[in-house]
Amino acid sequence: MHKAYGLYVHITWHTWRRMRAIRGRDVIHVAESIREAAARCGVHVHERAVLTEHVHVLVSIRPDTALSSFVRHAKSESARRIRRKGNGMFNWARGYFAEFISRTHLRAACVYIARQHRRHPDLVPT
Structure with a gap:
């Protein structure tokens, strides 16, 4: 059977x-947590951008993937790592925003996310 x-x-x-709480040294913890959550949940990450107060991620998922599980794992593990490395007050807000992207707009969405640091130079973690 083909799927x-x-x-x-x-x-x-x-x-x-x-709050602009993500610092330059925290970006690696967020990125690694996203990568590990993706592997755990069977999600493929196409692009991501980590800014001082928000994160963008473009993923592809299977129909049976629980998107909320991926986000929960990425947020909880990254917060745990950031707190452990010295930012003890770090917290994510509750929830997330998600929108489906058509295959025809995939490239444009990747470019949009890849250019977040240029779009928001004041939000680049240092």
């Missing part, structure tokens, strides 16, 4: 009260 699907999702989530 084909093309489910692409642009996800964003932000820090508690949109």
Whole structure:
């Protein structure tokens, strides 16, 4: 039996009260947590951007993937790592935003996310 699907999702989530709490040294913890959550949940990450107060991730998922599980794992593990490395007050806000992207708009969505640091130079973690 052949199965084909093309489910692409642009996800964003932000820090508690949109505080600019993500520092340069925290970016690796967020990125690694996203990668590990993706592997754990069977999600493929196409692009991501980590800014001081929010994150963008473009993923492809299977129809049986629980998107909420991926986001929960990425947020909880990254917060745990950031707190452990010295930012003890770090918290993500509750929830996330997600929108499906058509295959025809996939490239544009990747470019949009890849250019977040240029779009928001004041939000680049240092």
